[in-house]
Amino acid sequence: MDIRVFTDLRFTSYPYPTGVGKHISQMVHGLSEIQGNRVSLLVAGDQTRLAGPLSYLPNRTIPMPWKLAQAVWTTTGYPPADRWCGAADWVYCPKNDFIPIRKSRVAVTIHGASELDPDMPKSRGLVRHLTRLRSRASYTRLVRQAQVICVVSEFLKRQVVEWFLVDPERVHVVGNGVEPEFFEAAKRAHGCSGENHGRPFVLCVGGLNHADGGDRIIKAARSLLRESPQMRVLVAGRQHDQEMLKAAAVLPNLRLLGYVESSRLACYMRDALALFYPTRYETFGLAAAEAMAVGTPIVTCRSTAVPEIVGDAGIFVDPERSDSVVEAIASLQAQSTFRDDLIDRGRRRAQAYTWSAPVSRLQQVLQRG
Numbered sequence: 001m002d003i004r005v006f007t008d009l010r011f012t013s014y015p016y017p018t019g020v021g022k023h024i025s026q027m028v029h030g031l032s033e034i035q036g037n038r039v040s041l042l043v044a045g046d047q048t049r050l051a052g053p054l055s056y057l058p059n060r061t062i063p064m065p066w067k068l069a070q071a072v073w074t075t076t077g078y079p080p081a082d083r084w085c086g087a088a089d090w091v092y093c094p095k096n097d098f099i100p101i102r103k104s105r106v107a108v109t110i111h112g113a114s115e116l117d118p119d120m121p122k123s124r125g126l127v128r129h130l131t132r133l134r135s136r137a138s139y140t141r142l143v144r145q146a147q148v149i150c151v152v153s154e155f156l157k158r159q160v161v162e163w164f165l166v167d168p169e170r171v172h173v174v175g176n177g178v179e180p181e182f183f184e185a186a187k188r189a190h191g192c193s194g195e196n197h198g199r200p201f202v203l204c205v206g207g208l209n210h211a212d213g214g215d216r217i218i219k220a221a222r223s224l225l226r227e228s229p230q231m232r233v234l235v236a237g238r239q240h241d242q243e244m245l246k247a248a249a250v251l252p253n254l255r256l257l258g259y260v261e262s263s264r265l266a267c268y269m270r271d272a273l274a275l276f277y278p279t280r281y282e283t284f285g286l287a288a289a290e291a292m293a294v295g296t297p298i299v300t301c302r303s304t305a306v307p308e309i310v311g312d313a314g315i316f317v318d319p320e321r322s323d324s325v326v327e328a329i330a331s332l333q334a335q336s337t338f339r340d341d342l343i344d345r346g347r348r349r350a351q352a353y354t355w356s357a358p359v360s361r362l363q364q365v366l367q368r369g
Helices: 019-032 066-076 126-145 154-164 180-185 214-227 242-249 262-271 286-294 306-310 322-334 336-353 356-368
Strands: 002-006 038-044 059-062 090-093 105-110 148-151 171-173 201-206 232-237 254-258 274-277 298-300 314-316
Touching: 019 038, 019 356, 066 126, 105 126, 105 356, 126 154, 148 154, 148 356, 154 171, 171 356, 180 262, 180 286, 201 262, 201 286, 214 232, 214 242, 214 254, 214 322, 232 262, 262 286, 274 286, 274 322, 286 298, 286 306, 286 336, 298 306, 298 322, 306 314, 314 322, 314 336, 322 336
Parallel strands: 002 038, 002 090, 038 059, 090 105, 105 148, 148 171, 201 232, 201 274, 232 254, 274 298, 298 314
Antiparallel strands: none
16 A cells, blocks of 8 residues: 655654654554555655654655645645645545545544533633634544544544544544553563652652643642652653642642653553542543553543543542542552452553554554545
């Protein structure tokens, strides 16, 4: 198959790669490794030096800067970009980016659209309102044009079908993958994070913000300070709300780690008593999959895509009730057999989240056409 890849290459070259950026790099690389595939990039004029981990692939330049191309295409649907695609079998957009194509078949992966979710709070103001309108227009064009719509979870598939009235047969769940260093960390001895082994901790990933449940993390830390003062709460991530930062600053048992690269994050997960994951909006649950690969139990909530990823490998709590969070953490400390059982279940489930699995699913979908 001749596959042209069109995406925002900034996501593959950030110094702090996101889950979406990892998905782009791993899926495109995986397709390029399959015998019989010919994979190349369609690159916006101002992104020719941003290919990053995909720079080894041949590319064709679209003579428009990224933002201009997206503004024009999502607003008008013109001009068609077939002149830069050649006779491609597929144009593949691994990150819900819209490019108007008339001759080749189009496959797109949607990772989520929290700005369109009616259950998520909306920022006010004209700019935010216009951004949501543009986002809806872009997604609408995406799903109307694409022959294949991929998503990363069953939860997100239900949202796409409901929001855009899409035939469920056109939507395929390809999932996500976990970096190899998380599986490798499962074999390492405890203490690899460098944290004081005598002072246990739970790990949170994302940041102190509404979507990641930052307020729930702060409430749990307050309760742990009263009930289990030796237990610490470590937060990996950079996206914090200012008000939550102020509330966290007075808690001696809560520490912000900032951005932690994958190999180091795997060590923190290895040493954590549990991953506390009180997310409000998650279309996959990458941190949960990573924790299972490492061999760390998960204390989480039944929201969005998390239950389908965690399954029976975690403890589900009401994150608004900090006493239930404290009780779950205490049970993991007190019952080693219970914790070991959750670890075993998680490691078994994590085998489904190697990168080869979503690449294989995508390849099969494209071959069926």
